[in-house]
Amino acid sequence: MLPNMHHAEPIPEAARAEIDRLLQSGDLFRYTAPENAPVALLEAEFAAHMGSKYALAVSSCSAALFLSLKALDLPRDARVMIPGFTFAAVPSSIVHADCIPVLCEVGDNYRIDIADFTAKLDSVDAVIISHMRGHTSDMDAIMALCNARNIPVIEDAAHSLGTTWHGKNIGTIGKIGCFSFQSYKLLNAGEGGILITDDADLVARAVIFSGAYEHNWRKHMDRKDNSADLQEAFARWQNKLPLYNLRMSNLSAAVIRPQIPCIADRVSSGRRNHDLVAQLIEESAFITVPAKLPPEERAPDSLQFNVEGMSDEQVHAFVAAADAEGVKVQVFGLTSDNARAFWNWEFLPEKFELPQTRDMLMRACDTRLPARLTAAECREVAAILIRAAEKATAIERAYGT
Numbered sequence: 296m297l298p299n300m301h302h303a304e305p306i307p308e309a310a311r312a313e314i315d316r317l318l319q320s321g322d323l324f325r326y327t328a329p330e331n332a333p334v335a336l337l338e339a340e341f342a343a344h345m346g347s348k349y350a351l352a353v354s355s356c357s358a359a360l361f362l363s364l365k366a367l368d369l370p371r372d373a374r375v376m377i378p379g380f381t382f383a384a385v386p387s388s389i390v391h392a393d394c395i396p397v398l399c400e401v402g403d404n405y406r407i408d409i410a411d412f413t414a415k416l417d418s419v420d421a422v423i424i425s426h427m428r429g430h431t432s433d434m435d436a437i438m439a440l441c442n443a444r445n446i447p448v449i450e451d452a453a454h455s456l457g458t459t460w461h462g463k464n465i466g467t468i469g470k471i472g473c474f475s476f477q478s479y480k481l482l483n484a485g486e487g488g489i490l491i492t493d494d495a496d497l498v499a500r501a502v503i504f505s506g507a508y509e510h511n512w513r514k515h516m517d518r519k520d521n522s523a524d525l526q527e528a529f530a531r532w533q534n535k536l537p538l539y540n541l542r543m544s545n546l547s548a549a550v551i552r553p554q555i556p557c558i559a560d561r562v563s564s565g566r567r568n569h570d571l572v573a574q575l576i577e578e579s580a581f582i583t584v585p586a587k588l589p590p591e592e593r594a595p596d597s598l599q600f601n602v603e604g605m606s607d608e609q610v611h612a613f614v615a616a617a618d619a620e621g622v623k624v625q626v627f628g629l630t631s632d633n634a635r636a637f638w639n640w641e642f643l644p645e646k647f648e649l650p651q652t653r654d655m656l657m658r659a660c661d662t663r664l665p666a667r668l669t670a671a672e673c674r675e676v677a678a679i680l681i682r683a684a685e686k687a688t689a690i691e692r693a694y695g696t
Contacts (some may be wrong), residue, residue, distance in 0.1 A: 297621040297672055297679075300663040303478035304561070309553035314546065323544045326511045333548035335514060338489070340555055345464050345472070347491040349498040349525070351515070352548060353505055356453045356475035356488035358541040360388035360423065363449045363471040363490055365539075366500040369394055373420040378407045378432070379652035380627075380659075381425035383634040385451055386643060389423070398637060398647040403601060403655045404585035407432040411651075416440055425451040426458065426465055427635075428599050428661065431591045434460050434468050449473065453488075456481045457562035457594030466491055476547070479663075481561055481596060482554045484547045499528035506540040562594040564666035568673045569595040572664060575677035581605060581613075581684040598664045601655070602626075602684065609687045610658065616683035622676055623663070624683075628656030 313333065317323060325334035334352050342350035353359050364375065371393045377385055379398040386396040397419050400408035405427060416422075422441055424432060441448050448469035452458075456474050458465040466472025471494075474480075476487030492498050502515050512529040516522070573584040584600045587593055602610055610626055617624045627635045636656055637649060664676065 297675060298668070300665055300668070300676075301623065302665075304481075304483045304554075304665070304667070306483065306550055307553040307557065310550050313549040313552075317545055317549055323546050325542055325545055325548075326507075326514060328514075330514060332514070333545040333552065334543050337543075337548040337552050338515070340552060341489055342491060344555055344558070345467055345491050347467055347472075348493045348522075349495070350489055350491045351498060351501050351505060352487065352489045352543040353541045354488065354543060355384075355486055355541075356451070356473050356477070357384040357388050358505075358539075359473035359488040359490040360385060360449065360451060361391050362501045362504050362539070362541065363473060363497075364389065364392035364394060364421065365504050366471070366497045367421060367447055367449075368500070369420055374418060375421045375423060376412070376415060376419040377423045378425050378427065379637045379647065379649040380405060380427050380635065380656065381451065382427075382453075383640055385423060385425055386640055390642060390644070394421075395644050397645070398649060398652075400649050401427075401652045401655060403651075403659075405430040405599060405655070405659065406588070407437065408651065409433055409436050412437070413440060416444060416446065419446065421447050421449065423449045423451050424469065425453075426455040428597060429454040429458055429593055429595050430585070430599070431455065431458060431460055431465060431588060431593075433588060435590070438468060447471075453477075453480060454596075455594065457558055457565075459592045461590045462592075467493075470494060471497065476551055479596070481558065481565075481594065482551050484550045487543055487547045487551065489543075495522060495524040496528045496531075499525060500532055500536060502529070503532050503536045504539050504541075506538045506542045508538055561596075561666045565594060565596045565664070566592075567670075568664050568666060568668050569593070569598055571670060571673045572598055572677045572680075573600070575674065576600060576680050579681045579684050581688060582680065596664065596666060598662050600660050600680075601658050602660060603658065605658075605684075605688060607657075613683050613687035614660075616686045617662075617679055620679040620683070622679045622683075624680075625661050626657070627659050627661065628653065 380401040400411035452466040453475035476484035
């Protein structure tokens with residue numbers, strides 16, 4: 296019998312002592328301690344892990360995206376391009392920042408359609424690349440196109456911690472990278488996010504926007520480095536920016552920090568499980584798994600695949616048959632009010648017709664595939680998916696219709 300694949304990763308035992316200490320002290324606010332608060336330590340450790348100069352931990356990845364846009368100092372109603380396949384929080388962060396989302400087409404491999412991206416690029420002021428469900432778009436082409444136009448790129452890497460492109464960490468390719476610590480992500484804090492950058496002025500603005508009132512920005516300085524550029528940037532923006540109070544608490548940081556050493560093992564196990572199930576379900580005549588791009592090394596914690604040769608009714612039957620055996624599958628475009636289907640984003644100030652993306656979402660399936668699964672459990676998942684596809688299509692094939 297399969298375990299519940301929707302349970303989040305457990306919190307390491309190493310976090311318990313620090314959590315107990317914080318609860319005993321009540322010291323949950325990141326700016327109470329003069330230095331080395333858990334949030335500050337998390338920022339230093341995460342930046343070092345990613346190979347970035349600076350990190351800012353905040354309340355969510357959505358907050359990180361919002362702060363990134365504000366830190367770029369974009370004008371009101373600036374146009375920000377995103378892929379048509381992403382989570383509703385991404386266009387929401389753009390609207391929150393008083394900007395306008397511009398949607399581009401995505402192919403049946405879940406990646407940005409470079410032709411449509413290029414056609415719309417001259418009309419935008421910034422770009423957010425969502426590596427949706429960990430699928431990396433062609434970052435070589437995207438960065439070349441954006442750099443030629445001096446258009447800043449933010450990477451929404453909520454699903455991509457541990458993924459690399461030409462050996463470089465996803466999230467460090469654009470000007471800013473944003474990550475999530477929500478329960479279903481690689482590092483689980485329930486909620487939380489972090490942004491990384493090498494730009495001192497950008498991070499200084501983001502820190503103050505995030506809620507570093509008075510001179511609390513001093514507690515973001517690396518005591519070993521004490522960068523003059525960073526200190527000058529903080530001084531430049533003191534009292535000149537509004538405070539949005541999107542800070543992370545010390546308790547969240549205490550939950551996250553012991554998980555950072557687990558990243559490599561979780562990535563390795565997640566990739567092993569994904570590749571095993573993908574290889575097995577490709578044997579079905581009704582299932583295809585898009586291949587990764589050559590420069591990409593993925594860090595998957597879920598599985599996406601396309602069902603082919605099925606009617607809408609058969610797709611619903613496939614989902615029901617898999618669920619009956621313990622594997623929950625969502626079809627992005629057929630699930631009611633799915634937050635990843637762009638036509639459900641009724642809050643957008645402008646509407647976009649994306650026929651290619653719509654067609655993809657009507658047959659794109661998603662199922663959890665945690666790193667903790669064994670090889671035997673992965674084979675069982677694959678067998679269930681294959682059986683469900685056979686069952687859903689059996690009646691029409693039997694009657695030759």
